[in-house]
Amino acid sequence: GAVVSQHPSWVICKSGTSVKIECRSLDFQATTMFWYRQFPKQSLMLMATSNEGSKATYEQGVEKDKFLINHASLTLSTLTVTSAHPEDSSFYICSARAGTWNSNQPQHFGDGTRLSIL
Amino acid sequence: QQPVQSPQAVILREGEDAVINCSSSKALYSVHWYRQKHGEAPVFLMILLKGGEQKGHEKISASFNEKKQQSSLYLTASQLSYSGTYFCGTEGGGTSYGKLTFGQGTILTVHP
Numbered sequence: 001g002a003v004v005s006q007h008p009s010w011v012i013c014k015s016g017t018s019v020k021i022e023c024r025s026l027d028f029q030a031t032t033m034f035w036y037r038q039f040p041k042q043s044l045m046l047m048a049t050s051n052e053g054s055k056a057t058y059e060q061g062v063e064k065d066k067f068l069i070n071h072a073s074l075t076l077s078t079l080t081v082t083s084a085h086p087e088d089s090s091f092y093i094c095s096a097r098a099g100t101w102n103s104n105q106p107q108h109f110g111d112g113t114r115l116s117i118l
Numbered sequence: 119q120q121p122v123q124s125p126q127a128v129i130l131r132e133g134e135d136a137v138i139n140c141s142s143s144k145a146l147y148s149v150h151w152y153r154q155k156h157g158e159a160p161v162f163l164m165i166l167l168k169g170g171e172q173k174g175h176e177k178i179s180a181s182f183n184e185k186k187q188q189s190s191l192y193l194t195a196s197q198l199s200y201s202g203t204y205f206c207g208t209e210g211g212g213t214s215y216g217k218l219t220f221g222q223g224t225i226l227t228v229h230p
Contacts, residue, residue: 042223044160093159106165
C-alpha cells in the first residue's frame with residue numbers, strides 16, 4: 001500500500017521550455033502533497049506544500065511564478081517549471097500524505113523526476 | 119532549522135551493527151526516518167512521536183530521547199540490502215508543523 005507514482009522519470013529539454021511533472025497517489029487519498037528538490041549527494045529541500053483544493057504554500061526563496069503547483073484532486077498534484085533554464089536542472093521528488101495535517105501520518109515518496117535543461 | 123546527522127558515512131561488513139544519530143537544537147514534535155537508494159525514492163522506515171520512545175524491530179529500530187531533541191537509528195546485523203543513504207526528517211512546532219526538514223543524510227555501505 002501507499003504507492004506514489006511520479007511522471008515523467010526523466011526530462012531533457014531546451015532552455016525556455018515549460019515542464020510539467022505529475023504526482024499521483026495510487027491507493028490512498030493524499031490530503032497533502034509536498035514537492036522537494038534534491039541536488040546530487042545532498043538532502044531533500046522542501047519547495048512547497050499543497051493541500052487539495054487550496055493554493056500551495058511555498059518555502060522561503062522559492063519563486064511561486066517559476067514553480068507552479070496545482071493540487072486539483074485528492075490523488076493528483078502537478079508541478080510546472082515555467083520557462084526552465086539550466087540552473088533549474090535537478091532531481092524533483094514529490095511526496096504524499098494521507099489524513100489531516102495533525103494525523104502523524106508518514107510521507108510516501110514518488111520515484112522522482114530528473115530534469116535536465118540544455 | 120536543519121537537523122544534524124552523524125556520522126556522514128559508515129562502511130560495514132555484513133553482520134556488523136551501526137548507529138545513526140539525528141540532533142536538533144530545539145525540541146521536536148516528531149522524527150521520521152527514511153532510507154534512499156541511489157536514483158530511487160526515499161522509503162519510509164518509522165516515525166517517533168514521544169519522548170523516551172523506542173520502536174522498530176530486532177534488526178532496525180530507533181529511539182527518541184526524553185527531551186525530544188535527538189533520535190538514533192539502530193541497524194543490527196546489517197545486510198547488503200541496508201546500503202543506502204539514511205535521512206532523518208524532523209517536524210518542529212509553529213509554522214513548521216506538518217512539514218519535515220531533512221538532515222544531510224548518512225551514507226551506509228555494507229560489504230559482503
